[in-house]
Amino acid sequence: MMRKYLGPVALNLFAWTTIIAVAFPLFWMLVTSVKPQSELFRRPPTMLPESWTLEHYWHLLTQTNFLVYFRNSVMLSTVTTLLVVTVATLGAYSLVRFRYRGRESLAFLVLFTYLLPSVVLIIPLYLMLVSLGLSNTLFSLVIAYTTFALPYALWLMRSFMAGVPDDLEYAAMVDGASRMGAFVDVILPQLLPGIISTALFTFILSWNEYLYALVLVNSDGARPLTTGVMNMLISSFNIEWSLLMAASVMMSVPLIIVFAFLQSYLTRGFGAGAVKG
Amino acid sequence: MAAPLHSSLERRYARLGLLLIAPTVLIFCAVIVYPLVSAIYLSLFRVFTPTLESSWVGLSNYRELLASGLFWKALWNTLVWTAGTLTLQIVLGIGMALVLHQNIWFRSLARSLILFPYFISTVVAVLVWKWVFNDLYGILNHLLMQSGIISMPIDYLGSMPNAMISVILVGAWKYFPFVVIAVLARLQTIPEPLYEAARIDGAGPIARFFDVTLPQLRDVLVVIVMLRAIWDFKEFDLIWLLTGGGPSSSTETLPIVVYRQAFALNQMGMAAAWAVSMMAILLVFMIVYIRRTREKGPA
Numbered sequence: 248m249m250r251k252y253l254g255p256v257a258l259n260l261f262a263w264t265t266i267i268a269v270a271f272p273l274f275w276m277l278v279t280s281v282k283p284q285s286e287l288f289r290r291p292p293t294m295l296p297e298s299w300t301l302e303h304y305w306h307l308l309t310q311t312n313f314l315v316y317f318r319n320s321v322m323l324s325t326v327t328t329l330l331v332v333t334v335a336t337l338g339a340y341s342l343v344r345f346r347y348r349g350r351e352s353l354a355f356l357v358l359f360t361y362l363l364p365s366v367v368l369i370i371p372l373y374l375m376l377v378s379l380g381l382s383n384t385l386f387s388l389v390i391a392y393t394t395f396a397l398p399y400a401l402w403l404m405r406s407f408m409a410g411v412p413d414d415l416e417y418a419a420m421v422d423g424a425s426r427m428g429a430f431v432d433v434i435l436p437q438l439l440p441g442i443i444s445t446a447l448f449t450f451i452l453s454w455n456e457y458l459y460a461l462v463l464v465n466s467d468g469a470r471p472l473t474t475g476v477m478n479m480l481i482s483s484f485n486i487e488w489s490l491l492m493a494a495s496v497m498m499s500v501p502l503i504i505v506f507a508f509l510q511s512y513l514t515r516g517f518g519a520g521a522v523k524g
Numbered sequence: 525m526a527a528p529l530h531s532s533l534e535r536r537y538a539r540l541g542l543l544l545i546a547p548t549v550l551i552f553c554a555v556i557v558y559p560l561v562s563a564i565y566l567s568l569f570r571v572f573t574p575t576l577e578s579s580w581v582g583l584s585n586y587r588e589l590l591a592s593g594l595f596w597k598a599l600w601n602t603l604v605w606t607a608g609t610l611t612l613q614i615v616l617g618i619g620m621a622l623v624l625h626q627n628i629w630f631r632s633l634a635r636s637l638i639l640f641p642y643f644i645s646t647v648v649a650v651l652v653w654k655w656v657f658n659d660l661y662g663i664l665n666h667l668l669m670q671s672g673i674i675s676m677p678i679d680y681l682g683s684m685p686n687a688m689i690s691v692i693l694v695g696a697w698k699y700f701p702f703v704v705i706a707v708l709a710r711l712q713t714i715p716e717p718l719y720e721a722a723r724i725d726g727a728g729p730i731a732r733f734f735d736v737t738l739p740q741l742r743d744v745l746v747v748i749v750m751l752r753a754i755w756d757f758k759e760f761d762l763i764w765l766l767t768g769g770g771p772s773s774s775t776e777t778l779p780i781v782v783y784r785q786a787f788a789l790n791q792m793g794m795a796a797a798w799a800v801s802m803m804a805i806l807l808v809f810m811i812v813y814i815r816r817t818r819e820k821g822p823a
Contacts, residue, residue, distance in 0.1 A: 270638075341541045346534075346538060367800070367802070370786050370792055393555055426537065455646060457646060
């Protein structure tokens with residue numbers, strides 16, 4: 248009787264100890280962000296705050312540029328996602344369902360660029376965007392972000408598109424629909440989970456991007472969260488950890504929302520793109 | 525009558541196909557192909573970033589680069605980082621996938637918690653770890669000293685080999701969930717009769733892992749290792765934000781040198797030569813990966 252329960256209990260204890268260890272830095276981020284300044288540097292440190300406060304969040308929202316950065320990040324990621332997902336959906340439809348010369352090489356190019364390091368592209372892109380007079384704008388970042396987001400989204404969409412059965416499209420066309428009509432009426436609804444999944448991945452990639460933002464933008468008006476928050480670390484006289492942790496939590500809010508409501512789409516994207524591909 | 529009609533429809537479809545791919549091709553040419561070609565072209569010049577004054581120097585950037593010890597040092601650092609963090613990611617990833625495959629309590633919560641580090645911004649990950657690593661008030665030093673493992677606070681990021689180890693550990697923490705999810709998905713498709721058969725043959729859990737699970741995981745592991753090797757090799761954000769390449773360039777990997785050459789030392793041409801050399805090394809991995817993918821066909 249004992250033995251029957253001992254195995255699973257030991258397994259669970261081991262599993263949850265590891266999981267808690269992995270998640271601990273994130274827990275610590277949350278705890279630090281709600282501790283009052285006086286408690287932050289107490290020795291020994293308190294694992295759970297003795298008194299809770301939202302003063303750091305208040306400070307972050309009212310006395311720093313955080314909201315400007317946040318707005319920039321939202322706009323930047325939204326525009327990039329809309330652009331990239333639209334282009335990639337049409338492109339993937341073409342790559343999977345049409346026959347023409349150069350199709351195979353194009354698919355190869357997509358995969359190649361999906362693996363290409365950003366640091367190779369960043370120097371010419373920087374020169375190009377400066378000479379076009381676009382540096383220090385959100386638009387320059389949208390352009391730069393397509394360099395990694397479009398190959399990624401195309402690769403994902405291609406594999407989702409391959410999963411939609413041919414017959415549906417032909418059936419609609421036999422019923423008199425045009426090719427594009429069949430695409431809109433039959434394929435798009437089938438593809439919707441894939442599109443959502445691709446959009447989420449693109450949004451998260453753009454939201455988290457750092458290098459292009461570091462190089463292409465150096466004014467607060469166009470800075471996204473990643474470089475903006477790092478700037479708060481570098482430019483402050485003494486590092487205010489609780490403020491930075493509050494900023495980190497706020498920066499992760501969109502992600503927490505996705506995790507809470509749309510996680511199955513993330514796992515689906517994993518299966519489709521990165522690994523099977 | 526039927527044949528020409530058919531082929532004209534086919535031609536119309538081919539044209540529609542080209543029309544649909546046109547935006548992709550245009551964007552690719554403008555933001556990827558053109559910059560890629562001009563990176564190679566730029567590497568043959570000496571460029572001073574602030575004025576963009578440039579002069580043709582041919583291959584001398586490459587000669588200078590290969591002759592300097594800096595390149596080999598940076599390549600070595602990149603390989604140490606990649607090998608170290610990749611090994612940890614794979615080992616931790618497989619281990620955690622096996623655990624999450626079991627029927628543990630609150631499995632979906634456990635999966636979310638494990639997945640989270642992969643999706644948060646590198647900026648967030650670095651800020652959190654810098655706070656955990658903090659030499660005076662960091663929780664890690666406190667916990668280690670309290671449990672008697674160390675007697676003096678450790679300087680995690682400011683001295684060697686600590687800095688490299690810390691970077692490798694944080695990299696493993698950030699990216700091992702990728703391995704977990706990929707392996708977990710594959711684990712769920714291994715047919716149960718294989719385990720039954722092994723059990724009847726008297727194989728214990730460890731033997732079952734090596735004789736059944738591991739061979740079944742082989743294909744997906746090869747893909748994961750190649751993908752992660754490419755991504756780790758070109759990682760910039762994590763290392764740059766954690767150590768900036770320091771202390772005294774001992775965690776300076778190739779991408780970091782490219783960035784410093786271009787935007788701190790203002791040598792765009794030289795930076796391009798570094799970037800192209802780095803890409804040449806990566807190309808080996810990329811071609812192996814692409815070959816494999818094409819053989820297997822798209823997903």
